[in-house]
Amino acid sequence: MSDLAIRTEGLTKRFGAQAAVDGIDLAVPQGAVYGFLGPNGSGKTTTIRMLLGLVRATDGTAHVLGDEMPRHLDTVLPRVGALVEGPAFAPFLSGAANLRRFDAADRHAAPATRGARVASALDRVGLAHATRKKAGAYSLGMKQRLGIANALLMPRELLVLDEPTNGLDPQGTREVRALIRSFAAEGTTVFVSSHLLAEVEQLCTHVGVMSAGRLVAQGTLEEFRRSGESRVEVLTPDPGRARAVLAGLGLVTDAAATASADDGRGAPSVDALVTAVLGDDPPPPDAIVAALVAGDVRVRGFAVRRASLEQRFVELTGEGFDVVA
Incomplete structure (x- = not known):
């Protein structure tokens, strides 16, 4: 089995003449917290969408948890939890009801244990006190945590989080960082896309830097620092x-x-x-x-x-x- 949770070779996505992602070679070790850095518009979200099979690559290959994507979509995605471009919930339903709807849409999820899974996920992200509260009344930090809870409804080997602290106040940011650290401590690989320096320095073991669609550097956080002047x-x-x-x-x-x-x-x-x-x-x-x-x-x-x-x-x-x- 490969020791890489994510591996891409020449992964490219073009929109007309523009290359949003230009031939990148990602190498994300299993068990790492990988910070995918770059300013907004550098190609981070497009890369994530290709990794998850939401967008088809123009060229190159992507392997997630050892299997090629999107060829093995059905076997890979049940092992991956993802929060991409912010959570979206029915505002008139409670947090628990929203999670039950998402869980019911997963054909791999057993209906008999749905209630226990939802309760466990809400407890894991610190929302056990707000299970009956309508999602529309949640703060932004609570919505982010609810989105992470959705990613945790089933056991996951890989979590892909796109800007997980975007728009949060300092308290919400600390809460989400603590969650990510707990996932990593349990051996889950976490792929965190961010443009926030503090987030990556405090959380990540490995770093990859995107600029104008290209991966300009990657390695451990310490190697990355040592390579500077x-x-x-x-x-x-x-x-x-x-x-x-x-x-x-x-x-x-x-x-x-x-x-x-x-x-x-x-x-x-x-x-x-x-x-x-x-x-x-x-x-x-x-x-x-x-x-x-x-x-x-x-x-x-x-x-x-x-x-x-x-x-x-x-x-x-x-x-x-x-x-x-």
């Missing part, structure tokens, strides 16, 4: 000596005057912030500090700045990123 910063009144020491360690430096400081002998001096790019195999920070001190550099401040997820996104796509939590 990290820098070392030294605050010192001896910028010339500091640059010489850092260059001797193989680091490329630059410098800019920053602020006045006492030089340790009672006289003010101008400190400079000397920065250097850390390459693929840099010396450890303590070795850099030791070399600076041995080179008679007065170190007033020292820091290693790792590349953030936002920086990596900008480096890869040249676009801004919505970092609202």
Whole structure:
């Protein structure tokens, strides 16, 4: 059995002359929480719709839970829970009644245990207190949780969630994140499409970045961060000596005057912030500090700045990123 819950090769969707999704190769490990990142309009939702068989690909292949889609739609979809483009419910029915209707539409669901499944799903998402409340009176956060409850009516090996915290207040966002963490802790693979940086950094083990229909990077969250440009910063009144020491360690430096400081002998001096790019195999920070001190550099401040997820996104796509939590 494949160790990938989702695998695509050259997956493409064109609308006329426009390629909404352009030859992407996704690799989502089983048990991962995979953050599918990109600004609105980058092709994320179209990709999800192809994975679920809702849209036919123009070219390429997609395998979900080891089976090709949409060829094996009937055997794959019962193992997948999905929330795509927000939940839609009959507003005049209660939350429980809405779930019973969805459950009745599933030919794989046994009618005799429907009530127990609905009650369990509502309890799982924290809506046991609102089973009789009309869905039209639910808050946006409650509707999102009801949508996730619908995805959990049957046991699922994969959850596909498209912008699950979109439009939620901070409390609703925290509730949905806690739910996703609980699914992952049980071994369910979760594929989360989002344009929110905080959501991905707090939830995901793996990341894929879309830009203008193309997958420009993917890997573990830590690999993604490490692949960015990290820098070392030294605050010192001896910028010339500091640059010489850092260059001797193989680091490329630059410098800019920053602020006045006492030089340790009672006289003010101008400190400079000397920065250097850390390459693929840099010396450890303590070795850099030791070399600076041995080179008679007065170190007033020292820091290693790792590349953030936002920086990596900008480096890869040249676009801004919505970092609202």
